[in-house]
Amino acid sequence: MHVSVDLNVCQGHGVCHMTAPDVFELDEEDGHAIVMVDPVPAELEADAQLAADSCPERAITVS
């Protein structure tokens, strides 16, 4: 599974980091999501999918 964040759409809610802390970190300044592991290891795929679903801006793409 690949995961990416559209930083033009991300608004820094931080929900992804909360849902999948091993996949997403947050930028110090504006809270924008930073992908930590790509491709996503199998054991984190469910978390990454949940984070994508839970993003209020739908800024996260998993493929």
Added chain:
Amino acid sequence: MRIVVVGASLAGVRTVEGLRRRGSDADVVLVAGEPGAADGVAVDRPPLSKAFLASPDAEAAPLTTREKLGALGVELVPGRAVDLDLGARRVGLHGGESVAFDRLVVATGSSPRTVPGLEPVPGVFTLRTAADAAAIRAACTEDARVVVVGGGFIGAEVAWTLRQLGRPVALVEPLPTLMVRGLGPELGAAMTRRHAAAGVDLHLGTSVAGLEGRDRVEGVRLTDGTRLPADVVVLGVGTVPETGWLAGSGLDLRDGVVCDEHLAAVGAEGVHAVGDVARWHHPRYGVDVRVEHWTNAVETAGVVAADLAGERAVHDALPYVWTDQLGGRLQVFGQVRPGDEVRVVSGDLDGSFVAITGGEGQLRGLVGLGAVKQLMPFRRLLLAGAGWDEALAAA
């Protein structure tokens, strides 16, 4: 197996998407009755009181389309549900048709309250649908005088947004502070001062007595005798769950559809509820709650899609709500209870800040403004059930 989801806003749409993602091969039908929307499918609502209202060019796209649903093998049935026959397992639609189901998901959301005794006059609006937001935006011309009734998150956010556009805005709220239900009295008071400083004309501790104007609204009379001139009145006085169509069905209705922690309707076979309309027993708090937040709609949809796909799930998520106002994003996690202690642990209440709230040694809530990163460690503590002293030590 035929699963019928009634309601095509966030919770309903995410439920049908979630079913397919979890590999369900059931027949899935989405009954879509959003007022004023093409095919009855709602838009994502949060921007309607934020960016959509602020920008004349902003558009609101539906959450899904007939084509996307078709690709998922979901049948879209535009229409408004008017009754439910649990024995015959059918949902009746406006116009006389009905839809048969084996499993039913109630996703009809909530509707804006109105102010009792106020005659509907042109110029008076509620805000729920894209059509509502477009009408408010069109009415708020450059010199329009706006009165917002209700100082909860939506009312305060609309007032802030329109004030930033330069409109003269008055806000009427019977309680002495804005957003007190979400923020508690102390933080609510601090945010109220910031609204006043931004030029919102606050009328607190008073209520609407009546409207002036015959063919369209010209003013609002308050119970304290004040008369506010108005070209546009926006009512933000809460919502009521859309359960009218379920009356007499046998479902337990008490301010929403009463559900267990799996969001299965209590006392009925094969019925779930999602989103604003669901009242469920929250394992984290041990009480029945109904939550009208965006994230709750997404989470409940995930729980019910899992349950219907045979993976039992429990809805015990930490509540999260955000509002864009006060010069940033205000975020609230967990519960802020009226009598709870409040401690600012980062920044200050005149700028960006993080505050923790709690009582009886418990950390119960977090409020942050423009401080996503600073919130995060406390959010982890809250999720982990950390105590008050532990949270203070992390400050």
